[in-house]
Amino acid sequence: MGGSSTDQQANVDRTFRSGFVALVGRPSVGKSTLLNAVMGAKLAITSPVAQTTRRRMRAVVNTDSSQLVIVDTPGLHKPKDALGKELNKVALAELADVDVVAFLIDATKPVGRGDEWVAKHVESSGATFKLLVITKADIAKPDQVSSQIEAASSLAHFDETLVVSAREGFNVDSFVGLVSSHLPAGPKWFPDDMDCDATDEELVAEYVREKVLNNLRQEVPHSVGVICEDIEWAKDGHASISATVIVEREGQKGIVIGRGGKMIKKIGTEARKDIERLFDCKCFLDLEVRVRPDWRRDQNEIRRLGYEAE
Numbered sequence: 001m002g003g004s005s006t007d008q009q010a011n012v013d014r015t016f017r018s019g020f021v022a023l024v025g026r027p028s029v030g031k032s033t034l035l036n037a038v039m040g041a042k043l044a045i046t047s048p049v050a051q052t053t054r055r056r057m058r059a060v061v062n063t064d065s066s067q068l069v070i071v072d073t074p075g076l077h078k079p080k081d082a083l084g085k086e087l088n089k090v091a092l093a094e095l096a097d098v099d100v101v102a103f104l105i106d107a108t109k110p111v112g113r114g115d116e117w118v119a120k121h122v123e124s125s126g127a128t129f130k131l132l133v134i135t136k137a138d139i140a141k142p143d144q145v146s147s148q149i150e151a152a153s154s155l156a157h158f159d160e161t162l163v164v165s166a167r168e169g170f171n172v173d174s175f176v177g178l179v180s181s182h183l184p185a186g187p188k189w190f191p192d193d194m195d196c197d198a199t200d201e202e203l204v205a206e207y208v209r210e211k212v213l214n215n216l217r218q219e220v221p222h223s224v225g226v227i228c229e230d231i232e233w234a235k236d237g238h239a240s241i242s243a244t245v246i247v248e249r250e251g252q253k254g255i256v257i258g259r260g261g262k263m264i265k266k267i268g269t270e271a272r273k274d275i276e277r278l279f280d281c282k283c284f285l286d287l288e289v290r291v292r293p294d295w296r297r298d299q300n301e302i303r304r305l306g307y308e309a310e
């Protein structure tokens with residue numbers, strides 16, 4: 001006799017796969033850009049400034065046969081201050097607990113001691129599938145890619161290698177397919193309509209920080225923290241949002257505000273556009289700039305801004 005519908009359901013459930021993949025690598029290798037490309041939407045912020053990612057962000061990708069939770073981690077680096085130490089802690093904590101680790105190497109940058117250090121952590125992670133991902137293929141020559149694969153493969157054992165360009169969408173679907181096929185059998189952990197675990201306030205703060213980094217690359221690289229204090233939803237559907245940009249010195253405050261308030265206005269306009277796309281409604285964004293000397297060395301401030309490991 002053919003199987004009953006319950007048996008068939010059980011068969012389907014048995015082949016459903018779910019689990020976690022951590023994206024790890026040096027700062028600026030393209031972790032957040034890959035995450036956004038996979039999601040087909042802007043979730044994680046990106047910039048050419050190293051250590052853009054300060055929070056771990058989880059994004060959920062559903063396919064017919066799998067649920068993949070992608071964990072974007074801060075770039076691993078030699079820490080210079082309490083913030084740097086905290087960022088490494090956030091990233092390393094993820095490695096202990098995931099099913100798959102994707103180790104990203106920038107195709108255009110020489111493999112160095114920093115990558116070696118990250119690779120050691122990848123090697124000792126408990127993940128059952130370790131994937132080497134060579135990023136930014138769109139701006140690398142083929143022989144550059146091959147020598148990166150060779151150099152990276154000597155750092156640790158990888159089960160497979162994939163070359164991607166998140167910017168051009170090259171091999172982004174293959175990344176999802178390959179990783180999903182190595183997840184353990186398991187249930188859906190998250191509801192279908194949930195695509196990320198950050199709060200609205202966290203996303204707003206990250207969008208504002210991205211605009212500060214992208215507009216003021218040279219002047220205030222890592223001294224900026226952003227906190228979103230309040231989002232008020234009005235009855236007519238618009239949102240009134242207030243956020244504070246925190247810097248370490250008066251001089252930096254002047255730079256962020258700009259002559260006649262020009263810079264902060266530009267940052268606000270750019271961030272508001274992203275936020276309106278995210279919330280799909282009209283938004284008013286009120287930005288303030290405050291000085292908190294040496295906040296990056298102060299554990300309480302790091303905690304207040306939410307950039308700490310759990």
Ligand SMILES: Nc1nc2c(ncn2[C@@H]2O[C@H](COP(=O)(O)OP(=O)(O)OP(=O)(O)O)[C@@H](O)[C@H]2O)c(=O)[nH]1
Nearest residue numbers: 028029030031032033046047051052053075166167
């Ligand atoms: N040409 C090209 N540039 C890329 C690609 N992926 C990322 N980038 C650029 O590389 C820079 C860093 O990218 P991110 O995604 O912010 O890097 P990250 O690894 O998340 O960086 P951290 O947050 O510092 O850890 C940005 O300027 C991106 O636009 C790609 O596929 N091709």
